[in-house]
Amino acid sequence: MLHTMEISTSKRDELRDITREVISYVKKSGVQNGIIVVYCPHTTAGIAINENADPDVKHDVLMRLDEVFPWEHPKYRHGEGNTASHLKSITAGPSQSIIIHEGALLLGRWQGIYFCEFDGPRRRQCHFKIIEG
Numbered sequence: 001m002l003h004t005m006e007i008s009t010s011k012r013d014e015l016r017d018i019t020r021e022v023i024s025y026v027k028k029s030g031v032q033n034g035i036i037v038v039y040c041p042h043t044t045a046g047i048a049i050n051e052n053a054d055p056d057v058k059h060d061v062l063m064r065l066d067e068v069f070p071w072e073h074p075k076y077r078h079g080e081g082n083t084a085s086h087l088k089s090i091t092a093g094p095s096q097s098i099i100i101h102e103g104a105l106l107l108g109r110w111q112g113i114y115f116c117e118f119d120g121p122r123r124r125q126c127h128f129k130i131i132e133g
Contacts, residue, residue, distance in 0.1 A: 001029060003128040009120035013066065013088075015048070015058040018126065019112040022098070023105055025128050032103045034132040039095040041127065044085035044119035046092025052112025065091065065118075085119035092116045100130070 003025050007016060018038070026036060040047050051057045069087040076083040096113060099106035107113075115126055 001130055005126045005128065007115055007117075007124045007126055009115075009117040009122055009124060011117065012071075012085075012120050013062045014117040014120055015062065016115040016117065017052055017112050018115050019052060019105075019107070022113050022128060026100055026105060026130065027103070029130050030103075031100055031130050031132050034100045034130055035097050036100055036105070037095055037097050037127075037129045037131070038113055039127045039129065040115065040124070041094075042089070042124055044082060044089050045122075045124055046089045046094055046116040046118070047096045047126070048092045048114045048116050049096050049098070049107070049111050050114060051110045052114075053110045058114075082119050088116070088118040092118075 005018070005021055009016065022036065022038060038047050050061070065088050069084040071084045073083070078086070115124070117124065
């Protein structure tokens with residue numbers, strides 16, 4: 001069973017909390033035990049799991065990624081001008097796998113699932129796939 005979620009981002013860099021959508025999909029599936037893979041098919045976006053209690057964490061993460069991977073750099077060669085977004089995407093990674101235990105995501109108390117936009121605003125997709133077991 002594959003589910004595709006459409007996401008519209010509003011900023012160049014944005015961490016969008018998609019935890020509720022993933023939880024809802026797991027509940028609707030009825031799967032009690034297994035793994036859900038949350039996958040991003042874009043080269044300038046990614047998926048991350050991190051704290052979702054304090055909004056300052058998102059700010060701090062995006063700030064440091066901008067410092068490590070500045071939008072402009074004299075040695076960048078990629079013609080589209082979005083090398084920084086590719087580097088950030090590599091850092092975040094394209095997917096996360098989360099254990100489903102007794103019908104619920106096995107996330108830590110403060111953890112949330114983020115769609116990481118690094119070249120927005122854009123219309124994006126995110127895929128969810130459950131593997132029962």
